[in-house]
Amino acid sequence: xxxxxxxxxxxxxxxxxxxxxxxxxxxxxxxxxxxxxxxxxxxxxxxxxxxxxxxxxxxxxxxxxxxxxxxxxxxxxxxxxxxxxxxxxxxxxxxxxxxxxxxxxxxxxxxxxxxxxxxxxxxxxxxxxxxxxxxxxxxxxxxxxxxxxxxxxxxxxxxxxxxxxxxxxxxxxxxxxxxxxxxxxxxxxxxxxxxxxxxxxxxxxxxxxxxxxxxxxxxxxxxxxxxxxxxxxxxxxxxxxxxxxxxxxxxxxxxxxxxxxxxxxxxxxxxxxxxxxxxxxxxxxxxxxxxxxxxxxxxxxxxxxxxxxxxxxxxxxxxxxxxx
Numbered sequence: 663x664x665x666x667x668x669x670x671x672x673x674x675x676x677x678x679x680x681x682x683x684x685x686x687x688x689x690x691x692x693x694x695x696x697x698x699x700x701x702x703x704x705x706x707x708x709x710x711x712x713x714x715x716x717x718x719x720x721x722x723x724x725x726x727x728x729x730x731x732x733x734x735x736x737x738x739x740x741x742x743x744x745x746x747x748x749x750x751x752x753x754x755x756x757x758x759x760x761x762x763x764x765x766x767x768x769x770x771x772x773x774x775x776x777x778x779x780x781x782x783x784x785x786x787x788x789x790x791x792x793x794x795x796x797x798x799x800x801x802x803x804x805x806x807x808x809x810x811x812x813x814x815x816x817x818x819x820x821x822x823x824x825x826x827x828x829x830x831x832x833x834x835x836x837x838x839x840x841x842x843x844x845x846x847x848x849x850x851x852x853x854x855x856x857x858x859x860x861x862x863x864x865x866x867x868x869x870x871x872x873x874x875x876x877x878x879x880x881x882x883x884x885x886x887x888x889x890x891x892x893x894x895x896x897x898x899x900x901x902x903x904x905x906x907x908x909x910x911x912x913x914x915x916x917x918x919x920x921x922x923x924x925x926x927x928x929x930x931x932x933x934x935x936x937x938x939x940x941x942x943x944x945x946x947x948x949x950x951x952x953x954x955x956x957x958x959x960x961x962x963x964x965x966x967x968x969x970x971x972x973x974x975x976x977x978x979x980x981x982x983x984x985x986x
Contacts, residue, residue: 670740702728756871776860785874
């Protein structure tokens with residue numbers, strides 16, 4: 663089997679049908695070429711009844727049920743039962759473009775890739791589309807096949823979304839690349855590690871995935887957990903930055919600190935402002951803290967929009983020298 667699409671599902675009866683139609687009804691793969699693995703994460707709405715209608719029509723749907731454990735646990739479950747040569751993690755409130763599976767599989771199979779990264783776009787409730795500038799810094803066309811470290815340092819941005827990748831299943835299992843359960847920023851922790859260890863990685867300059875931005879999703883909600891998980895991911899990436907020699911982790915760490923500054927500057931997180939400053943001191947990265955967060959954010963946006971990755975890495979190298 664060529665591909666396993668892993669779809670964690672939890673109370674998404676309003677969105678699941680559009681997703682399933684895009685995965686099953688508008689693709690150029692035979693049903694025998696791929697499977698859609700649905701992990702029902704303890705849904706309490708009518709989503710399973712909707713899925714059941716599609717099971718009757720499509721023989722390549724496989725449904726597994728588990729108690730509610732969160733998206734990461736559902737993805738891990740799907741990876742363990744998957745049979746496809748390649749893995750694609752898809753979210754149930756999103757959808758993919760028509761007739762893209764054959765093109766993507768041809769790319770990964772001919773190039774024998776560990777990872778393939780492709781373009782994605784945000785879509786809001788007004789059906790407005792935004793191709794994220796942070797997703798493909800300086801890339802206008804397909805990249806060559808390179809090692810993961812070269813890819814991180816020269817091609818990859820800071821938008822770490824699993825849905826924008828195909829991964830070779832054997833590669834993920836060989837190195838036990840599984841998601842950390844119970845965290846909001848689990849992609850940000852895992853994706854750079856997957857890429858860093860990879861031997862063959864490529865970017866495909868093709869918009870493939872539609873990421874629906876909706877109110878109420880975990881990444882867009884306001885909560886103390888979001889703040890605590892942001893501190894967790896800063897710690898994890900800081901560890902990678904200290905232990906490894908890859909400039910990318912320094913660049914990602916800087917972006918996460920800016921995100922934290924923006925977060926605690928909002929009225930919803932007033933009580934966390936001093937805590938965040940102290941946390942950066944504990945992590946020994948308080949040199950990244952600037953008190954005018956709006957100015958820093960504008961500066962970061964300018965850098966990302968007008969400078970290429972190599973220039974950003976040069977700035978990171980200068981910062982490393984100043985830290986010594």
